[in-house]
Amino acid sequence: MEKESEKKTADIDNGVVAMAVRYQGFDPAAYLQYNYTPPRADFQRSDSIVPWKLSCLHKAFTEGDIDGDLLVDIGTGPTLYQVMSGCEVFRRVILTDFLEVNRKELKTWLGGGSGSLDWTPYLEYVCQLEGRSSSAASDKASRLRSAVTDVLPIDVHRQQPLASGALPPTGADCLVSCFCLESVSPDVASFNRALGNISTLLRLGGHLLLIGALGESFYLGGPGLQIPVVPLDEAQVCNSLKATGFALVQLSVYTLPPDMRVGVDDVSGVFFAKARKL
Ligand SMILES: C[S@@+](CC[C@H](N)C(=O)[O-])C[C@H]1O[C@@H](n2cnc3c(N)ncnc32)[C@H](O)[C@@H]1O
Ligand SMILES: O=S(=O)(c1ccc2c(c1)CN[C@@H](CF)C2)N1CCSCC1
Numbered sequence: 001m002e003k004e005s006e007k008k009t010a011d012i013d014n015g016v017v018a019m020a021v022r023y024q025g026f027d028p029a030a031y032l033q034y035n036y037t038p039p040r041a042d043f044q045r046s047d048s049i050v051p052w053k054l055s056c057l058h059k060a061f062t063e064g065d066i067d068g069d070l071l072v073d074i075g076t077g078p079t080l081y082q083v084m085s086g087c088e089v090f091r092r093v094i095l096t097d098f099l100e101v102n103r104k105e106l107k108t109w110l111g112g113g114s115g116s117l118d119w120t121p122y123l124e125y126v127c128q129l130e131g132r133s134s135s136a137a138s139d140k141a142s143r144l145r146s147a148v149t150d151v152l153p154i155d156v157h158r159q160q161p162l163a164s165g166a167l168p169p170t171g172a173d174c175l176v177s178c179f180c181l182e183s184v185s186p187d188v189a190s191f192n193r194a195l196g197n198i199s200t201l202l203r204l205g206g207h208l209l210l211i212g213a214l215g216e217s218f219y220l221g222g223p224g225l226q227i228p229v230v231p232l233d234e235a236q237v238c239n240s241l242k243a244t245g246f247a248l249v250q251l252s253v254y255t256l257p258p259d260m261r262v263g264v265d266d267v268s269g270v271f272f273a274k275a276r277k278l
Pocket of ligand 1: 154
């Protein structure tokens with residue numbers, strides 16, 4: 001007779017395994033096209049989400065309470081926008097993802113190749129935020145390429161998400177993670193466990209910059225590939241951070257304009273949370 005606790009563990013594992021199987025069809029190029037080109041990535045629109053998100057990251061990294069040596073991005077995917085400000089603050093940046101196709105996409109760009117998306121508009125915008133001329137974008141790209149020392153496999157559902165020895169014994173000084181945890185977790189309990197797992201990678205007093213989807217139940221990870229997302233609201237984000245030993249420093253929310261709801265997901269908003277590990 002299976003005990004209730006054994007059944008719950010089995011259910012947890014089945015949900016995580018099913019999610020991992022679903023991700024085998026993830027298409028980095030399609031994902032970038034869906035989310036990181038206009039109308040969602042329109043630098044000419046003042047109400048576009050790109051200026052909002054890049055400004056949140058710039059402010060968080062430069063307002064003086066975040067410092068250290070090592071920044072780790074959790075569930076990087078094929079995107080680089082999330083570390084364009086952080087690479088100016090930290091000597092070392094580590095990128096991570098579950099899928100080899102995404103790690104390959106990152107390594108192509110880091111190696112000087114042109115990946116599936118031209119990140120120049122993002123680099124130019126962050127240069128403007130930093131008071132540099134937008135012509136400094138190529139210099140920033142070089143600094144980012146120099147700062148990234150590793151692109152590592154990760155599984156946030158493991159109590160030890162990275163291989164042992166991947167980080168210094170003291171852990172990372174700062175974590176950033178965008179649209180990952182809610183997009184890989186079958187339910188809130190799994191989301192909370194994953195948040196607790198990545199917290200083990202961060203030193204005490206270190207900061208977590210967590211960006212994610214609000215009210216989202218699915219997204220397209222490729223043509224016809226619906227990936228389930230655990231729907232979150234602001235209260236849940238706050239509760240999850242508190243339950244996993246973080247002090248919330250700042251929470252900002254962006255509501256997607258109707259014309260940015262383009263069918264590639266059912267997201268209603270985006271949250272930006274800055275938290276500190278107690
Ligand atoms: C919605 S994408 C987010 C990508 C990127 N961070 C962004 O801001 O757009 C979710 C990412 O989580 C990764 N992923 C899937 N399962 C994972 C797991 N168990 N642990 C860590 N990352 C995972 C996927 O490969 C994918 O790159
Ligand atoms: O906020 S976005 O519109 C965005 C960016 C990525 C995602 C979503 C939304 C919603 N679905 C997520 C599935 F995990 C992925 N955005 C796209 C332009 S650049 C800044 C981020």
